[in-house]
Amino acid sequence: MITIPQIEALKSTSSHLYESLKRLLTGVNAIGTTNKLSLDSAITDGADFARVSSDALTSNAIDPSKPGVLAKGSIPPTWNASFTYSSTPTSVTWSWSSFAVYRADGTSTAIPNGSLAITGLAPGTSYFFYPYWDDSAAALNWVGGGSGSPANAQAAKTNVAAQQQSLQARIPLSQGAMIAATPTSGSGGGSGGGSGNCIRQGMLVVERDRGTVPIDACKVGDHILAPGNGGVGPRGKSAWTRIVRLEILPADTFIRLHLSNHETLDVTPHHIFTLADGSPMRAERLCLADILVGRYANVTLQKIEVVREESKKVTISCAPIHEFFAGKDSASILTHNYTFNS
Secondary structure, three states: OEEHHHHHHHHHHOHHHHHHHHHHHHOEOOOOOEOOOOHHHHEEOOOOOOOOOHHHEEOOEEOOOOOOOOOOOEEOOOOOOOEEEEEEOOEEEEEEOOEEEEEOOOOEEEEOOEEEEEEOOOOOOEEEEOEEEEOOOOEEEEOOOOEOEOOOEEOOOOHHHHHHHOOOOEEEOOOOOEEEEOOOOOOEEEEOOOOOOOEEOOOEEEEOOOEEEEHHHOOOOOEEEEEOOOOOHHHOOEEEEEEEEEEEEEEEEEEEEEEOOOOEEEEOOOOEEEEOOOOEEEHHHOOOOOEEEEOOOEEEEEEEEEEEEEEEEEEEEEEOOOEEEEEOOOOOEEEEOOOOOO
16 A cells, blocks of 8 residues: 555656656556546545545535535533633633533533633723633633733724634633623622623612612612511512622623513523522522522422623622512512622
8 A cells, every 4th residue: 555645745746756656546548448446435535634524525625515524613611600700800810610611512622720810901901811722732722812810801892803713623611701890999700701790771779868769779878678687589578788899891692581470570691680589599590490589489480591792790789688679670589699709
């Protein structure tokens, strides 16, 4: 058997012999009958070159759309709870626990634990990040060309960055950009690609001095309605809890809950509710069998939907009570606040 590297070497060292061999493989004998040799049986795969099925070719080039190409595409999870971040006024540090990416052919790729610190950022600023798994390097990487060191913090969501996240041999690890924000002072953080434990702007709460107001109209120092006497919802009296920290950030994905008291509530996928049995549950994991706590009585879920719209999310931390009531039409559903890093 003659190998492809040997053919290439023959071509460069003895062109006449190479042409003779070529005519032997593809030409006609002296009496006019075909005398071809099959290249499939005449050569073997070498260390640097190998045969490719003709089913995989278009105009002598490998065509990924052809059936002769092994499909190794990926199906990234819709919600990726593996990413969390902490931030200071000039830095964002992403961390992730191990998880698996499942591919179209039924196989999976294990992503190991890791972290990435980006420094040199501006205070009080939202940044956008695009993580991906690099199949060639067998490593988790981030789209570059942005701000900070390394330059992975993008100033805005762009089609170019999203396309770079999905280039050949790259598996996107988020649905579009993940958002992280630097605080003006102190420290902050979030999870699930910046989802955090947040309520959509426009949802209503009851403020002690102004009555029912949108949550994004509140400020640090305001007191909002909460369950009292250590009780939960209808089992305890009402009380007031003070907002000790508040952030308003861009967001484009929400979970909309339709409830049996005719109320709805839009929250981020990782927002936490306290169920009627006292257990915590993220919005993304709620099901129709779960029972939530209302201001006057327990409520059931009638419908759960994902809403993708450009909007804003409001993240607040309260004390001394870490729960409060909120809703689209009235503040009637018990929900949990977010505990910022201090």
